[in-house]
Amino acid sequence: MFDPKKIKKDFPILNQLVNGLPLCYLDNAATSQKPQVVIEAISSYYLHDNANVHRGIHYLSDQASQAWDQARLTVANFFGCLPEELIVTRNATEAINGVAYGWALDHLKAGDVILTTLMEHHANIVPWQEMCHRIGAKLEFIKVTDQGTLDISDLESKLKNDRIKLVTLVHVSNTLGTVNPVEQIVKLVKKQKSQIKILIDGAQSAPHLKIDFNKLDVDFFVFSGHKMLAPMGVGALLVKKELLENQEMKPWLFGGGMIDSVTPQKTEFNQDLSERFTAGTPDVASLVGLASACNYLNVLGMDNVQKHDQELVEYALKRLAKLSEVEVVGPKTNRLGSVAFIYQGVHAHDVAQILDSVGVAVRSGHHCCMPLHLQFGWQATVRASFQVYSTQEDIDQLIVGLNKVKKVFS
Amino acid sequence: MSDIYHEAILDLYKNPLHTGEIKDADLVLDKTNSSCGDSIKIYLKLQGEQVVDLKWQGSGCAISQVAMSSLADHILSNHLTISQVKDMTKEELLSLLRLETINPGREKCLMMGLMTFKGIK
Numbered sequence: 001m002f003d004p005k006k007i008k009k010d011f012p013i014l015n016q017l018v019n020g021l022p023l024c025y026l027d028n029a030a031t032s033q034k035p036q037v038v039i040e041a042i043s044s045y046y047l048h049d050n051a052n053v054h055r056g057i058h059y060l061s062d063q064a065s066q067a068w069d070q071a072r073l074t075v076a077n078f079f080g081c082l083p084e085e086l087i088v089t090r091n092a093t094e095a096i097n098g099v100a101y102g103w104a105l106d107h108l109k110a111g112d113v114i115l116t117t118l119m120e121h122h123a124n125i126v127p128w129q130e131m132c133h134r135i136g137a138k139l140e141f142i143k144v145t146d147q148g149t150l151d152i153s154d155l156e157s158k159l160k161n162d163r164i165k166l167v168t169l170v171h172v173s174n175t176l177g178t179v180n181p182v183e184q185i186v187k188l189v190k191k192q193k194s195q196i197k198i199l200i201d202g203a204q205s206a207p208h209l210k211i212d213f214n215k216l217d218v219d220f221f222v223f224s225g226h227k228m229l230a231p232m233g234v235g236a237l238l239v240k241k242e243l244l245e246n247q248e249m250k251p252w253l254f255g256g257g258m259i260d261s262v263t264p265q266k267t268e269f270n271q272d273l274s275e276r277f278t279a280g281t282p283d284v285a286s287l288v289g290l291a292s293a294c295n296y297l298n299v300l301g302m303d304n305v306q307k308h309d310q311e312l313v314e315y316a317l318k319r320l321a322k323l324s325e326v327e328v329v330g331p332k333t334n335r336l337g338s339v340a341f342i343y344q345g346v347h348a349h350d351v352a353q354i355l356d357s358v359g360v361a362v363r364s365g366h367h368c369c370m371p372l373h374l375q376f377g378w379q380a381t382v383r384a385s386f387q388v389y390s391t392q393e394d395i396d397q398l399i400v401g402l403n404k405v406k407k408v409f410s
Numbered sequence: 411m412s413d414i415y416h417e418a419i420l421d422l423y424k425n426p427l428h429t430g431e432i433k434d435a436d437l438v439l440d441k442t443n444s445s446c447g448d449s450i451k452i453y454l455k456l457q458g459e460q461v462v463d464l465k466w467q468g469s470g471c472a473i474s475q476v477a478m479s480s481l482a483d484h485i486l487s488n489h490l491t492i493s494q495v496k497d498m499t500k501e502e503l504l505s506l507l508r509l510e511t512i513n514p515g516r517e518k519c520l521m522m523g524l525m526t527f528k529g530i531k
Contacts, residue, residue, distance in 0.1 A: 347471035349519060353414065379448070379469060408415050 002304040008389040010035040010296075021359035024397040029174050029204060029338045029385035030363050031226045034293070038229060041292035045285045052281055054257070068284045071291035072274065078294035079221070079238060080212035084273035087237040088287055092203040093123040095222035095237035096168075098277075099199055100127040101252035103220075103243070104166065110136030113163045117142040117150055117180075118375055119173045122368040124201045128168065142169070144375060148176040148330040155185065159192040166197045168220075171205035175369045175381065176330035177313065177338050179205075186217055203227055204337050207387065208309045210302035213238045225286070229387075230293035234286035244273045255279035297388075305388055309336055312386045316395045323402055329381055338385035340367070343402070346409045348380035354408055355382075355401035362398070414516075415472070418508060423472040428482040430465040441526040443518055448474050450522055452482075459491040471519050473512070478523035480506040495527045 008014055011033045016023050025033060045067060051060035053068045076083040089095040108114070114128050118141045125139075132139045140158060143151040150169075158164075167189050172179050182200060189196050199220040202211060206223035213221050224235040243249040251258060251269070258279045260268040270276045297305060316339045320326050328341045343351045348364035355362055363383045366373045373381070384398055432453035439452040448470030455463035464482050468475060484506055485495055503524055504512060512520050 349471035349473070349516070350415070353516065409420070 002300065002308055004308060004389055004391045007300070008391070010037070011389050012036055012039075014389060018359040018361070019357050021397075024358075024360045024394045026384040026386065026390065026394060026398060027361045027363050028207070028387040028390065029227070029367075029383060031232065032207060032229050032387045033389070034229055034231060034289070035296055037296055038231065038289050038292045042231060042285045042289045045288045050285070053284055064284055067288050068282065071284075071287040074291035074294050075236065075287070078211075078298065079206075079223075079236075080214050081221075081238045082241055084244065085213065085238050085241050086274060087239060087277040088282060089222075089235050089237050090233050090283075091224040091226070091235040092201060092222040093127075093224075095220075095235055096123055096199070096201065097127050098237045098252050099168075099220050099222075099249075100131045102277075103197070103249045104128075104131050104137075105135070106250065107248065108135050108137045108165050111163055112137045112165045113161055114139050115142060115155075115158055115161075115164050115167045116140070117169045118144045119148075119150070119176055119178065119369065119372050120168075120170050121174055121201065121203065122370065123203070124168055124170060124199075125371065137165075138163075141371070144176075144372065147332075148173075148178055150178070150180050150185075152181070152184070152188075156188060159188065162193070164193070164196055166199065168199035168201070170201045170203075172202075172208070172336050173330070173369075173372075174204045174338065174385075175340050175367045175372055175383065177335035177340070178331055179334050179336050182216060182218070190217075208306055208336050210306070219243060225290040225293065228293055229296060230290035231286045233283055234290050241273070244276075251277050251279065253277075253279040257281070300388060306336075308388065309386055312390055312392070312395065313337070313339060315392050316384060316386075316398075319395055319399050320402075323399070323406075325406060326402065329376070329378070338383050340381040340383040342378060342381055343405060346405055348382045350409070351382045351402070351405050354405045355398065358397065358401040358404060360394075360398050360401045414509065414512070416508070419472065419476050422476045422479050426475055427479040428465055428486065429467060429479075431467060432463060432465050437530075439526045439530065441522060441529065443470070443474070443522050448519065448522060450474070450478060450526055452523070452526055456492070459493060461485050461490055461492065461495070466523070468523075470522070473516050473519040474522045477503060477507060477520050481523045492527065492530060495524070496530065498524055498527075500524075 013033050014023055049063040049067050051064045053065045072083050072086060076086045114137060128139050143154040145151050171182055186198060189198055198218040200218050202221050202223040207228040219240050221238040226232040239249050258270050258276050260270050313335055320328050325344045326341050352362050352364035365380050367383055432455055435453035436456045437454040442449040450468035452466045454461055464486055466478055466482055468478060
């Protein structure tokens, strides 16, 4: 049975007092905490197996290489992709930059269009602004409705532009909590023109949803490990095999490890698809940690993880609705991961600071979604976000903190 | 947090000092804190280097707004010059607010008004 209170015991960091009260960590959309098994997997790698991977003819190098290959396999299985489709990066941001530098720079021309949405994290806007600046391409935005969902009719009408080469969008919004209808969008895009590439930013979906890259049928999918119980500094870019085989997607970092042979003037790149994208010494320990987090989530079962998260979101919405000063942002239904709100008359930073005084950790600000905040005229919002170890009691404590905000600022 | 929101601060947040606009200002300073969307605009009347009048407008959290009120009041009542304002430290600002410390996450809020002056070339 899925019991978040029992799960919480797997996360040593959560067992502490903050300002004299039990820590109530509701900043999971920014980063999640790590279970003991993940910490031990990383520690064990450094205690027993550490050496540089591949090309080492000694025992420890074999151990490290095996750990790396096994971890790649585990992560690929977890995301429903082939091991050769998995390019290990530092995080989702680096993965998106990888698509920008490894694909877009070669395949977009002046006047081409990149279509994204107004609910993107800056990670999925800034790299494309930079590409457009360099190439002379245009960045266009699908509108967000007043309810906080993607305006599908606006997407349909914008898709008629035959210069669109890439549609790139967030799976789950980190501010609105909106779950975008990726399947429907993929169908619409492919129906319009099958050559248009699709990138899905899964930073906020991977922690809560079962992801099947093969079934999603998108060209690129990115995520960050640290938001899904794995260490910081590891994430991935999943790329359709076909784009790697026909070399439409090329390496964007160059150096050792990715080569077959190097002469003073020329390099033959490694034919192994994944090796070709691993320039320099990889962060083996962090990937081992990510694999361990995938195993941990598999034991919990991603269906249970999703259900638990949805229950918490519903509970939070219900409790917050009773506070007249609180205005929740985003759609009423079909949302995941987080609940952001405005506390009327009190700035988000002040709300967060008072919540901290009762042990509640939330995020306040624009959550790296300035265009979205601009559209709705929000200066800043307060966001509570959940993970497998979050409980209804955590949300109750959030409400206690919000009542204190009322007292302080009344 | 215990005393960050002490009564004087909350009073000053609700009743800020020296807010408004100077139409014929000699210098107008603008700053936004991109990490939280706070903004501040400061209008100055100068005699040489000395600030003879100051009004400001802004929106943001209690700490940023109260710090700006206190800073404005300190500048005007002590007839400070621009370079004297630029030389002020975080500690001096904290003492104006009767705070001993502020956590690192709020430093930008506290320093917003002062940093606007420090940005004058």
